[in-house]
Amino acid sequence: MFGFLGENLRLAVVGKNSSFSILSSSRCISSATNQHSLTVSYLINSSSFPPKSALIVSKNVYFETLTQPDSVFSLLKNHGFSQTQILELVQSHPKLLMCNPEEVLLPKLDFFNSIGLSTFDIAKHTLLLDRSLKSQIIPNFSFLKALIKSDEKTVAAINRCPFVLTLDCKRDMASKVNLLRENGVLESSIVTLVYYWPRIFSMNFDKVKSLVEEARDMGFDPSKRIFVAGVRSLKSMSKSTWEKKVDVYKRWNLSEADVLSAFRKVPEFMEISEDKIMGVMDLFVKKLDCESSLIVKSPLIMTFSLEKRLIPRALVLEFLVSKGLVKKNYRGTNFFCCPETTFLQRFVNHFEEASELLRLYGKKLSV
Structure with a gap:
């Protein structure tokens, strides 16, 4: 009889404690939710954070008082950080709002300032404040x-x-x-x-x-x-990427030795995409009727923009050839490699047809 009574008493106590545990958990959840809401409200109302940003930051911080984040914001503002920069810093590193600004942030900001890093630099490279x-x-x-x-x-x-x-x-x-x-x-x-x-x-x-x-x-x-x-x-690049680019050059009758020779002159020769290799080679070999060996002799050509430099200058070259202003076999690599001012002076403004050449060249550049 007493055993039966004891078992019922034990179950009653356990049930009571379980209810208490559930109630405590509910209170903790409620407290956390309230804290989360207060953080979001603080970031929006006191620090002008967009609601979405405030919500993201609030998931990573917990404030016992608002003195801590207030002092962090104040320090950043006093060091010349704009509202946008502060937003970027806090979004990237929310826990900055929980640090001691005088002990952690201030020494770093003073050091960065002493070596010449601006607030713009620091805001751009937020990981600097992590170390x-x-x-x-x-x-x-x-x-x-x-x-x-x-x-x-x-x-x-x-x-x-x-x-x-x-x-x-x-x-x-x-x-x-x-x-x-x-x-x-x-x-x-x-x-x-x-x-x-x-x-x-x-x-x-x-x-x-x-x-x-x-x-x-x-x-x-x-x-x-x-x-x-x-x-x-x-x-x-990986070895497989290197080999794929070599194979593309081989399609234009260049040997592996040719590719290596060009690479030793201009290492960027092998950094361009396979599509660009095809585009540049097509322009010079098919459109301008050049030997593919031209690229080996002057690999710098491959590093220039196809749309912004090579095609516009190729159009000028074709115009000059059509007017008999340069010989048909004129393929001077300096035509494509010289600086813009030199190109305009020697190959555009030098001729009476300069206005027509400029229209042709300028139109292609704008496109």
Whole structure:
């Protein structure tokens, strides 16, 4: 009898506790919902956030008081960030609103300001605010500056590829810089690589070593500035992509040796798309009746825009030939490679038919 009574009593207590647990959970959910609504309301009404943006940010932050986000917004405004920039910063990194602005944000903003990074730069590269100032940002900046030897160029390199400050430069970059030096790459070329293409240094060491060896095997001289351009081009494509582009050039009676010769002169020769290769070769071989070897002799032609430079200039050339102003076999690569001002002076304004040529050239350019 007592056993039966005890079991019923136990079930009653469990049932009571279960009800309490459910009630507590409901209160927690209700509290979280209220907090979420308050955050959305605060961002919209106090900080002029669009409702959609406020909703997204509110899912990643929790405010015990509004003093914290208020102080963050105030600090950003006092440092010259516009409302739009603040919105972009907070959308990218909502938890900025939960940090201590005086201890976390202010030192970073002061440092970035001291090296010449503008609020525009910081707003554009929000990941800069994610990293530790003492253990990453300052040591990496110091390493880059020692290598590049210019505050202005170091900042420009960071602007071009801000993630470079997220690397462990002393470990990741230093080993690859030493690899380049050991292979006879000029110091100025290494600086060029860091300045223009720092992303290479985020690659696995063995991959960088393989690229350096491949460039040497292809005939690039490490003591020449073009060596690092060759490395960068090889990095930009897989072997299968390289082979597909070689096959496209072969369709125009160029050999693999021809392609390699052109690549050594102008590494960008292999960076263009297969469609563009076909378009440029079609223009010169079929439309202008040139030998395909012209492209090997002057591979820079392949790097120019088909629509904005090559076709408009080809139309001018055809006009000049039709009027007998240049010989039919005139195929000077300088015609296509010279700067715009030189082209207009030598091949348009130089002739009495300049007004007609300008109309023809200008019309195609506008199209």
